[in-house]
Amino acid sequence: MSDSPKRTRRYVLAERPATPTGPLHDSVLRYEDDVPVPRLDAGQVLGRVEWMSLDVATRGWMNDTRSYVAPAPLGEAMRALGAGTVSASEHPDFAVGDRVCGSLGWQEDAVVDGATLRRVPDGVPLEASLNILGIAGQTAWVGLHDIGQPRKGETVVVTAAAGGVGSIAVQLAVAAGARVIGVAGTAAKCEWVCEIGAEDCINYREEDVSAACARLCPDGVDVIFDNVGGATLDAILPHVAVNVRVVLCGAISRYEGGRGPAPLDNWFHLLPNRARMEGFIYADHEARFDEIEADLLPRLRNGELRSREHVVNGLTAAPGVLQMLFDGSNTGKLLVWISHP
Ligand SMILES: NC(=O)c1ccc[n+]([C@@H]2O[C@H](COP(=O)([O-])OP(=O)(O)OC[C@H]3O[C@@H](n4cnc5c(N)ncnc54)[C@H](OP(=O)(O)O)[C@@H]3O)[C@@H](O)[C@H]2O)c1
Numbered sequence: 001m002s003d004s005p006k007r008t009r010r011y012v013l014a015e016r017p018a019t020p021t022g023p024l025h026d027s028v029l030r031y032e033d034d035v036p037v038p039r040l041d042a043g044q045v046l047g048r049v050e051w052m053s054l055d056v057a058t059r060g061w062m063n064d065t066r067s068y069v070a071p072a073p074l075g076e077a078m079r080a081l082g083a084g085t086v087s088a089s090e091h092p093d094f095a096v097g098d099r100v101c102g103s104l105g106w107q108e109d110a111v112v113d114g115a116t117l118r119r120v121p122d123g124v125p126l127e128a129s130l131n132i133l134g135i136a137g138q139t140a141w142v143g144l145h146d147i148g149q150p151r152k153g154e155t156v157v158v159t160a161a162a163g164g165v166g167s168i169a170v171q172l173a174v175a176a177g178a179r180v181i182g183v184a185g186t187a188a189k190c191e192w193v194c195e196i197g198a199e200d201c202i203n204y205r206e207e208d209v210s211a212a213c214a215r216l217c218p219d220g221v222d223v224i225f226d227n228v229g230g231a232t233l234d235a236i237l238p239h240v241a242v243n244v245r246v247v248l249c250g251a252i253s254r255y256e257g258g259r260g261p262a263p264l265d266n267w268f269h270l271l272p273n274r275a276r277m278e279g280f281i282y283a284d285h286e287a288r289f290d291e292i293e294a295d296l297l298p299r300l301r302n303g304e305l306r307s308r309e310h311v312v313n314g315l316t317a318a319p320g321v322l323q324m325l326f327d328g329s330n331t332g333k334l335l336v337w338i339s340h341p
Pocket residue numbers: 055056057135136139160161162163164165166183184185186189227228232248249250251252253254280281282283324325326327328329330331332333334
């Protein structure tokens with residue numbers, strides 16, 4: 001054992017939000033600044049949380065709605081992926097000082113079952129385990145390789161292309177030999193998307209997406225890696241090529257305001273083009289995370305894969321910045337950095 005912390009700070013999910021999306025009322029998350037750290041049982045690990053991931057799904061987990069995973073429980077530290085250092089261990093595979101990641105929650109110190117943790121590889125920053133090597137990279141990898149399957153010379157359109165998942169999908173598609181067109185919400189984001197390999201990028205706030213697709217994809221779109229849904233996806237559909245694969249990764253334009261599914265006026269382009277349209281959840285592929293890491297890690301180490309992180313400082317900043325994912329003001333994977341004295 002080490003001189004591990006006896007007390008910690010955390011945010012507990014105190015009540016369900018009044019609306020399924022949108023800014024949080026103060027009473028949803030309760031800040032507790034002097035919480036006893038429980039004694040470890042056999043198999044448990046105490047992790048000192050240094051990085052916390054804020055994800056689009058975080059807002060959904062707060063709601064009591066039917067989803068791919070149970071709602072985050074009330075009265076417990078809010079659910080979040082995190083990365084940090086082991087400060088005490090009753091698990092044979094982990095020792096004090098080991099670098100780990102897993103579901104650590106909105107708290108500065110987390111007691112978790114060691115079997116749920118992954119090791120962060122040597123020589124990479126802890127936060128990479130929440131980005132290229134974590135949820136963003138795993139999601140982009142599964143969606144692109146399993147469903148998108150881009151071939152050399154094919155045209156891939158990625159929406160929310162400057163974001164955590166999107167920017168990695170762009171680079172994986174470029175690495176597969178495809179020509180990539182991004183879609184993003186500002187000129188600066190579009191510039192970054194081109195910097196990481198896209199041939200062009202459509203600023204959907206300034207340009208007509210359908211007209212831009214017609215101009216940039218004259219031979220049709222072979223793969224749509226879609227993070228946005230709604231009007232953006234609908235605008236791309238008339239431009240699909242024969243045998244298009246539509247990767248349904250996310251539908252962020254429909255989450256805000258609880259708008260739910262949108263009609264796709266242009267769905268009929270899918271049929272004559274023998275389309276495959278498929279959704280997926282990255283967590284279903286947990287058994288393959290080692291395989292995915294083995295592919296992504298060397299590319300991270302040799303600089304082939306780049307990422308941008310939007311870092312906010314301190315646990316207490318977290319509730320106020322979650323909304324950035326929905327108004328587009330995050331520039332890269334949204335992370336909270338927690339410093340420990
Ligand atoms: N299937 C899975 O297993 C899985 C796992 C993780 C994430 N996801 C999905 O992946 C997507 C990206 O997530 P992320 O965590 O990497 O977040 P992110 O892309 O870093 O941030 C979200 C971005 O979405 C864009 N956006 C927000 N509202 C929009 C709207 N109304 N229309 C168009 N774009 C909008 C914004 O970029 P702009 O400034 O460009 O608008 C914003 O920065 C989300 O849809 C998420 O649900 C899926």
